[in-house]
Amino acid sequence: MSNLRFKVLESLMNRPSIKVVPPGDNISDYFGSNVFDKDTMQKFLSKEPYSSVIAAIESGQQIDRKVAEQVASSMRNWATSKGATHYTHWFQPLTGSTAEKHDSFFELTDSGKAIESFSGGALVQQEPDASSFPSGGIRNTFEARGYTAWDPSSPAFIMESASGKTLCIPTIFVSYTGETLDYKAPLLKALHALNEAAVPVCQYFDKNVTKVNATLGIEQEYFLVDSGLFGARPDLMMCGRTLFGHEPAKGQQLEDHYFGSIPERVYAYMVDFEIEAFKLGIPLKTRHNEVAPSQFECAPVFEEINLAVDHNQLLMDVMDRVARRHNFKVLLHEKPYAGINGSGKHNNWSLCTNTGKNLLSPGKTPKTNLQFLTFFVNTIMAVHEHADLLRASIASAGNDHRLGANEAPPAIMSIFLGSQMTHILNEIEEKVLKGKMTTEQKTDLKLNIGKIPEILLDNTDRNRTSPFAFTGNKFEFRAVGSSANCSSSMVVLNTIVADQLRKFSTEVDALIAKDVKKDEAILRVLRSYIVASKKIRFEGNGYGDEWVKEAAKRGLSNIKTTPLALDAYVSKSSKELFENNKVFTERELDARHEILLETYMKKIQIESRMLGDLAINHIIPTAIKYQNILLQNVEGMKNVGMEKSTFATQIGMLKEISLHISEIKISVDKMIEARKNANQIEHAKPKAISYCEKVVPHFETIRNHIDKLELMIDDEQWTLPKYRELLFIK
Ligand code: ADP
Ligand code: MG
Numbered sequence: 143m144s145n146l147r148f149k150v151l152e153s154l155m156n157r158p159s160i161k162v163v164p165p166g167d168n169i170s171d172y173f174g175s176n177v178f179d180k181d182t183m184q185k186f187l188s189k190e191p192y193s194s195v196i197a198a199i200e201s202g203q204q205i206d207r208k209v210a211e212q213v214a215s216s217m218r219n220w221a222t223s224k225g226a227t228h229y230t231h232w233f234q235p236l237t238g239s240t241a242e243k244h245d246s247f248f249e250l251t252d253s254g255k256a257i258e259s260f261s262g263g264a265l266v267q268q269e270p271d272a273s274s275f276p277s278g279g280i281r282n283t284f285e286a287r288g289y290t291a292w293d294p295s296s297p298a299f300i301m302e303s304a305s306g307k308t309l310c311i312p313t314i315f316v317s318y319t320g321e322t323l324d325y326k327a328p329l330l331k332a333l334h335a336l337n338e339a340a341v342p343v344c345q346y347f348d349k350n351v352t353k354v355n356a357t358l359g360i361e362q363e364y365f366l367v368d369s370g371l372f373g374a375r376p377d378l379m380m381c382g383r384t385l386f387g388h389e390p391a392k393g394q395q396l397e398d399h400y401f402g403s404i405p406e407r408v409y410a411y412m413v414d415f416e417i418e419a420f421k422l423g424i425p426l427k428t429r430h431n432e433v434a435p436s437q438f439e440c441a442p443v444f445e446e447i448n449l450a451v452d453h454n455q456l457l458m459d460v461m462d463r464v465a466r467r468h469n470f471k472v473l474l475h476e477k478p479y480a481g482i483n484g485s486g487k488h489n490n491w492s493l494c495t496n497t498g499k500n501l502l503s504p505g506k507t508p509k510t511n512l513q514f515l516t517f518f519v520n521t522i523m524a525v526h527e528h529a530d531l532l533r534a535s536i537a538s539a540g541n542d543h544r545l546g547a548n549e550a551p552p553a554i555m556s557i558f559l560g561s562q563m564t565h566i567l568n569e570i571e572e573k574v575l576k577g578k579m580t581t582e583q584k585t586d587l588k589l590n591i592g593k594i595p596e597i598l599l600d601n602t603d604r605n606r607t608s609p610f611a612f613t614g615n616k617f618e619f620r621a622v623g624s625s626a627n628c629s630s631s632m633v634v635l636n637t638i639v640a641d642q643l644r645k646f647s648t649e650v651d652a653l654i655a656k657d658v659k660k661d662e663a664i665l666r667v668l669r670s671y672i673v674a675s676k677k678i679r680f681e682g683n684g685y686g687d688e689w690v691k692e693a694a695k696r697g698l699s700n701i702k703t704t705p706l707a708l709d710a711y712v713s714k715s716s717k718e719l720f721e722n723n724k725v726f727t728e729r730e731l732d733a734r735h736e737i738l739l740e741t742y743m744k745k746i747q748i749e750s751r752m753l754g755d756l757a758i759n760h761i762i763p764t765a766i767k768y769q770n771i772l773l774q775n776v777e778g779m780k781n782v783g784m785e786k787s788t789f790a791t792q793i794g795m796l797k798e799i800s801l802h803i804s805e806i807k808i809s810v811d812k813m814i815e816a817r818k819n820a821n822q823i824e825h826a827k828p829k830a831i832s833y834c835e836k837v838v839p840h841f842e843t844i845r846n847h848i849d850k851l852e853l854m855i856d857d858e859q860w861t862l863p864k865y866r867e868l869l870f871i872k
Pocket of ligand 1: 357358359360361441442443444445490491492493499613615616
């Protein structure tokens, strides 16, 4: 067979250019056309059931059976009118992707007549086989079956594919005994806890606040690669990342890709997946090139957090499906290529009241600014108290490559505030004294608090190296991996903030009970948090080595690998935190911990097998073939009587290749041995640690030798697409 790499490279020359035609002149013409949103619902539902659903969305009220029947039948009418033939409960099991099992609306009546039907029961609850999804220890001790249950707060939508349309109903996924088995259910619980804790705090300032929502805007980074080249790299196909590949002569050193003009082929792809996203109500707003070659980013306008997470999951799916039409493969892995930037998913997070106030945005008056400071300082305190848990929430085999590499936020959790807010916190620390404040002091402080500018979006004051940064009217958690379900990090963030806010109001109420005036009580408690949380604040360069030293001095953790980072989920304090806020039971945490460890271990196992296979049956044979060519050359030179010195270079090359071959073989054997040993270990944690500490280190050695060979061996013999081919889109 001739070299696949060259066949693919040839086919790249003939990629058809695809013209994308939007379904309307303006995005607003078709935005949300595939969503059973409030407007559509109002059209298809009578008044009473419509109000019930709205109440369920807005205040979590139960929907009764009769209403469910009406909603189901109107949903079906709408869906079939749009050409959908099937429906599915759409959920987010702990595999990390989304799951669906399609059933048709089609039914036969008792008299054998074919009709379309969709019952309230089928809308509200389904029973997929839970035993095929990860459930940690839960499956062993509990009933294996699970069920999915409708989440009315996220609207149903129609997923279109070339051959059909399906009505998708967002659902949670729980075991029969009530343990959550997915990403959505704990998020809804965390948001409930947050609302319960935040409303009383808001009421110190504004009695009209009865509901607090979290908002989230997710920036999604990704790489594109031609699907032909992708198909010729088994490591990309199996692991989502390249396990080797020599750095191209030109990488990102010229810094010419970031915000550069978007290649035509990529542009068509972007327009196309955006159209699909718009139809699904995903409010994409921004698109641009990222730093690395072939790396891009898109970002939507922020939304209520449950919806934002669903939309991001849906978006990743849409991006993947649309890519096929354009002969692309989208890489959502955190580190598809060594030597250039990896991909993240910045989580822009804030809190919003039913009165429309962004709680992390300074206001116009001292009062609204004190409210802003309250939420601001409590968030800092929450991160300080549970930094290890936040670190755990972003841990994965893929993200291990990013955190701590000098292009991504470090594994050390810290918060960047910017000079203005740092100044204000310092001032509160100085001026709010333990004893009773004089009227003068109070006026002075109020004046200063009142002066916090309404807009803090100073672009010169935006540190890009912090994992958790205040960006003027929101916090940005930047260490989240590009392939992650954001629910993981958002469950943790919202739970720790909820817990912190509850503690805050308890402390403030205690002071008020002792006759301290409300504002002063608030300031005193805030001051104590400002002092207590100081070590988590860092304004400098998070990528520098000095920070690693400084952080160690401050006693901040720097947990570099997933199996160790995950410990924070099962610590005593985390268990208390999650139980007190009714987000996870201890058993659920243990189960999740085990699933995450297993997922890590399996990913490394797959990478290790893939690397071993490719090294032995792709790389070494190619190296030997080239050695044979060199040998023939030497032989021929000898035969015509040339002197030894004339083919000394070839002999040198033969030796060097042999050296690399033997080093590869030795390391692969050692790696296989390490894997065997790790596989003997029964428990998830020591097993994952063994994979991490004993198997992974061989990856680097093997890769180095392969990359050296790639540089030496005749380009025509090399079978696997090279970085320079993968990374530059034609
Ligand atoms: P950048 O961080 O690149 O400067 P922006 O600040 O414009 O970009 O926004 C990044 C993301 O933050 C967008 O998805 C945006 O909708 C989101 N965002 C803006 N305000 C809020 C908010 N109050 N809550 C949550 N996300 C927000
Ligand atoms: Mg950003």
